[in-house]
Amino acid sequence: MKKEEKIRLGISIGDLNGIGSEVVFKTFQDSRMLDFCTPVIFASVKILSFLKKQYNINVNLHGIDKTSQILDGKINVLNVWKEPVNINFGKEDEKIGSYAIKSLTAATQALKNDEIDVLVTAPINKHSIQSEEFKFPGHTDYLDQELEGNSLMFMITDDLKVGLLTDHVAVKDIADTITPELIAQKINTIHQALKQDFGVSKPKIAILGINPHSGDNGVIGKEDEEVLKPTIQKVQESGKLVYGPYAADSFFGSNTYKTFDAVVASYHDQGLIPFKTLSFGKGVNYTAGLNKVRTSPDHGTAFEIAGKNKADHSSFEEAVFLALKIYKNRNQYAEITKNPLKKQPRKPQQK
The missing domain is CATH 3.40.718.10 (Isopropylmalate Dehydrogenase)
Incomplete structure (x- = not known):
């Protein structure tokens, strides 16, 4: 019997000066999370390796350069960029905002190409992301343009x-x-x-x-x-x-x-x-x-506690579980509506 493929869960890293990377690390610090999905973080393995040391969080990162290298049982980090990035926790920075958008656009393209199954977005700063190339008030408006629905x-x-x-x-x-x-x-x-x-x-x-x-x-x-x-x-x-x-x-x-x-x-x-x-x-x-599944935590970048290892990852973890649940529900719904006779298994006849 063929082993069922794990759901590929894409993660856009959000504003690196905020708490996004911290709540991602804290969520996947529990290795049991890898039983539910295969995470793919769109960022840079170098910068995330630096950040996990800053937070003193023990997670093993698997750096890759293309989605064909994604491995189950690993926290995959797809290198969207490789140059160094200067982190200044708690500060609004247009340069950091541009990396948040690089992560988001790469993750969205992978989602459109079915290279990942769902997307969970870490928080962005709505002011620092603005540029000539990106003029959206937030994730929702951008994804509305990029995805059907x-x-x-x-x-x-x-x-x-x-x-x-x-x-x-x-x-x-x-x-x-x-x-x-x-x-x-x-x-x-x-x-x-x-x-x-x-x-x-x-x-x-x-x-x-x-x-x-x-x-x-x-x-x-x-x-x-x-x-x-x-x-x-x-x-x-x-x-x-x-x-x-x-x-x-x-x-x-x-x-x-x-x-x-x-x-x-x-x-x-x-x-x-x-x-x-x-x-x-x-x-x-x-x-x-939309025709794809996207969730996010219900909080922002929390600049006031960024870099202090004080962030609560509960909402991000819930966002991961909800994305997985909705993906499964959608597939089940599609199967039922395609073949309504299979809504319920046939009960065995009484002898």
Whole structure:
């Protein structure tokens, strides 16, 4: 019998002046992680060897120059560059930002070429990555361009899943950005993700209001009455279990979210503040709606503790496990939908 191939888990290294390399090392310091996947870090084996000494973390790195050299049971480091890099922990640096983008673009290309199966991205600094070649506010927008589909920021824990209608949009532009087309698209993306990526057969989704108290029947803004409610009704008519809009201020504190499979927030802070408060650093940022699987920890570069060996790797580890889980779920879903007669094994007949 042919041995099942391990899932190849690509990792973009993020900002080298931040905590990205530290949380990667701490995750794979436990050798049992290599039983679940084959990690491939897109960076430089020289710089990562230097960093692991700085952190005094015992991991064995296997340097390679092409994906055909990837070995199971090893922490593979694909050399995206070989020149020396000056590390200055906790500092914003455009040069370091350029290496974060080199890592990301190389990992994304490998993902597109099926040389890796999933991608987990370590945190970047959104300011230092900007250049003439890279003009995106973050990972999600770049991956939306590079991979097929319509991306959606989907924050995940076992008990709470929060998707966003708008993510990195200035507050003053939120109301103009939210259109009936956008609402329907994001709801459809979340609905499909819940089915194919999380195995929820009949997803139940809550929508939060745009304005305080969902507009109070038009007294505090008209967007909820004129845009959100009619669109929710149309989506309901298609057979989806979508409800709202709910006033955001009491929705989480009252535990109403626990009766739904996912919650759709209108904008970034409306969804992420309660999510990060409730997830206690165990949350994962998942880019739903694409033809490939990408996850990341729910935190940033944490420059204030970079280089001090104080970073908690829980969120990055959860991001690894979620990427593996979604990859398996997608394959299973594809098999079921391709051949629905194989949904359940046939039960043996009673004699």
